[in-house]
Amino acid sequence: MRRNHVRDWSLRALGVAAVVAAALGFSAAPASAHNYPVGYAPAENSVVTEQPGHFTVTTNDTLLNLDGTGTGNAMRISGPTDAPLYYGDGCITLFGAKLETTAQLGQPGEYTVTWQVVSTDGHPVSGSYTFTWQPAAGQVLAPGLAAAPTCGTTTPTDTPAASAPSGAAQGAVAPTDLLWIGGAAAAVIVAVAATLLLTRRRPTP
Numbered sequence: 343m344r345r346n347h348v349r350d351w352s353l354r355a356l357g358v359a360a361v362v363a364a365a366l367g368f369s370a371a372p373a374s375a376h377n378y379p380v381g382y383a384p385a386e387n388s389v390v391t392e393q394p395g396h397f398t399v400t401t402n403d404t405l406l407n408l409d410g411t412g413t414g415n416a417m418r419i420s421g422p423t424d425a426p427l428y429y430g431d432g433c434i435t436l437f438g439a440k441l442e443t444t445a446q447l448g449q450p451g452e453y454t455v456t457w458q459v460v461s462t463d464g465h466p467v468s469g470s471y472t473f474t475w476q477p478a479a480g481q482v483l484a485p486g487l488a489a490a491p492t493c494g495t496t497t498p499t500d501t502p503a504a505s506a507p508s509g510a511a512q513g514a515v516a517p518t519d520l521l522w523i524g525g526a527a528a529a530v531i532v533a534v535a536a537t538l539l540l541t542r543r544r545p546t547p
Contacts, residue, residue: 375463376461377402377405377461378401378402379400379401379402379457380400380402381398381399381400382400382471383396384473385473387472387473389473390447391476391477391478392478393447393477393481393482395445395446397417397430397443397444397445397455398442399417399441399442399455399459400439401439401459402439403439403461404439404462405439405440405441405459405461407460414459414460414466415434415460416458417430417442417443417456418430418457418491419443419445419453419454419455421447421448422449422452423451423452423453425449426454427448427485427487428486428491429446429448429487431444431445431491431493432491432493432495433494446484447475447477447484448486449475449483450477451475452473452474452475453472453473453475454470454471454472455470455471456469456470457469457470
């Protein structure tokens with residue numbers, strides 16, 4: 343009878359550990375997914391006739407902003423295609439799942455918005471899209487910059503455009519992943535310790 347009692351307690355403890363580990367694993371699954379764009383303003387392939395002022399990339403989930411400055415997130419506006427210049431000051435603002443920058447456009451033509459965001463799993467995701475600028479009468483055109491602007495500097499510097507993450511970056515373990523892995527491991531350790539304690543306790547007659 344004593345062995346059966348101990349075995350029942352052990353099986354219950356292991357069952358609890360399995361449930362906790364499974365729950366943590368299920369909850370951790372969404373954290374490993376990358377953000378992806380769900381909308382742009384101005385819209386992709388649209389024809390814009392008035393200065394938009396603001397350019398927005400909306401993603402499917404909240405963007406990572408650990409240091410409060412949006413480091414790793416970026417947007418650049420360039421065009422027209424035949425003689426591209428850069429527009430805006432290079433500064434960006436995060437609004438939950440949105441990335442935004444301000445700029446006034448220059449000469450008519452096709453413009454490109456290049457963007458990069460940091461997903462909630464810590465991985466950078468980047469891309470670009472185009473739209474056509476056909477200013478209506480009376481629109482004030484911006485002169486543009488020969489080099490890509492850097493936020494907070496008076497003289498823009500020629501900084502490379504945001505690019506897709508390398509294979510090494512994609513394979514790295516993100517901070518959020520480490521938290522989930524650590525939490526799951528801690529739960530298993532606690533469950534095992536509880537099992538050992540229960541097996542050593544003398545059952546009540």
